[in-house]
Amino acid sequence: MARKQLIRALPQQWPVTISQASNGQEALALLRQGAGQVMLLDLTMPVLDGYQTLAAIRDEGLSCKVIVVSGDVQEEAQRRVQQLGALAFIRKPAEPAILERTLSQLGLFDGQTQAPARDHSSQVPLKVNSRDALREVSNVAMGRAAALLAKVLGVFVQLPVPQVNIFEVSELHMTLTDAMHGERLSAVCQGFIGDGIAGEALLLFHDAEVADMARLLKWQPRSEVETAEMLLDLSSIIIGACLAGIAEQIDVRFSQGHPQSLGQHQSIERLIHLNQRRWKQTLAVEISYSLEAHHIHFDLLLLFTEDSIKRLTHKINYLMS
Template sequence: MPLPVLICDDSALARKQLARILPAAWDVDVSFAEHGEEALELIAEGKGALTFLDLNMPVMDGYQTLEEIRRRDLPAMVLVVSGDVQPEAKARVLALGAFEFIKKPTEVAVLERVLQEYGFFSATAEPPAAAAQQAADRGAELQVSHRDMYQEVANVAMGRAGELLARALDVFVQLPVPTVNQIAPSELHMVLTSVDQSAAVSAVTQGFTGDGITGEAMVIFNDTNMKDVSRLLGNDTHDKDYDIEALLDISNLLIGACLQGIGEQLYVRMNQAHPVILGRNVSVPELLKGAAKRWQEILAIEIGYKLEGFDIEFDLLLLFPSTALPAMNRQLAYLLDGDSVC
């Protein structure tokens, strides 16, 4: 009797990748969900005896899903698979009932070790040919777009940056679902959904290059948050020079970690320019005016970070000109092992 396995992740790429690295000889019936609400329905139908659960999802995230599984006493053993690698994130999901946590991108050896350790799978010397073909077909029906691939790569990189920030500041960083838009530069301010367009903001910018991939990263702070930023960093005097140093330090950490995470997934070494203050106490349209003049079309990835327990939110924008996309797409193809991208 096949084991009902459910893979819940908002990314088609993540669902497909995980389905394809499940042990070939494992007798399973795999179902898919894009968010927690779908997962709960499938678990209630008996399709998620073992559920692989992402954390950062729309509609209902992984934390909410775990809470609901426990509240309703649903028949599911939950293994969390997430790019949010903060120690506090792991502690929270284990407290909510998950039996284990593994990070994205998932390593085959780690996955098999966990499955064997908890008795879900016993390794065999040689899987039969039929089982190998069945494993190769898992997730074949899932269509993966370039946009989905950009979003999942950003999601994993975002988690790495969040973990470094959490350790540096001793806080828990609330991570969102990254948003991806291919737009004209004049529309750039519209992607900043978490920033009040009338508010005064400050920003740091940093250019980057790597094997034909060029772009610019910006970290945008709402100036009303700066008092809390200073307090968090131990500057009770709210000195303006110290504020600038704090902006540069936080931005450099976030951008560096995020680009390193992207580079590792794309097998590209990213080189960064020095961080520069792009603007202080300006409006969002004024801040982004310069970017609108540099490129004709851009891929914009927005990641909104929030520090729990503080009134601190800021946005990381990764901007890629259209000329960088062919090189990105070539590298992204490796993530699907030669499969086509829709």
């Protein structure tokens, strides 16, 4: 999805041949073969991410001009990629005018050039399914949430590739139980609805890390009630920013309920037992945030209702058209 959007944003009169890679390792292999003079590089990728790819380009002395195009818009992310040799940073999804202006400023594109039709012979066919597209939409949204979180906590937030799956409620329970078995958790949920799409955001905090989180926030909760208030406030920031990022991309306005505590200091089994009637079949987006140099991470699940899947898929398919 990201590559399809980016290729469509390129200036049509830019006389280039395009090669594609789905991760940094594939990209480096192409560069070593001399396939790339200019690289448009994402940061959040499997196998080898953008930071590792930039470091390898620098360490191997590979000749390539790199522009980073990423949903991770943390100020520290932008500083780091430029330190690693990137010439520019563009936030996803890339606006054609911004991409063209950046290419022109770097001397990589002359808008006066009358070029023949672009050579697509080396491209991988752009087949994108709805689940992959939702993963990319979620990737952009989580980057915006991370940027806000980074400012609030004064840290660098490490981002994974989001996971997207359709679960029966029993499968969701099994997955959560396997992942969180033996840990004590506090959970916050927040409902959302808009344009025929509804669901709940579920944020799981690990109890062993809550005290460290309070220190980062310069908060000294004196009771369980104040600790719960801290987690509710943090949840509003993370969930609100992530939902806003999704809503903007699929052209929906979500109304959000107040965040609610589902339980504190519970096992995941107990949380599921207490709330099992809330969730049926669901389309689940899983995002695990972790804070660099701190043993702190939390897991965000966006659980879309079964009735919402058709409408959400329609919205996603419109993006791909």
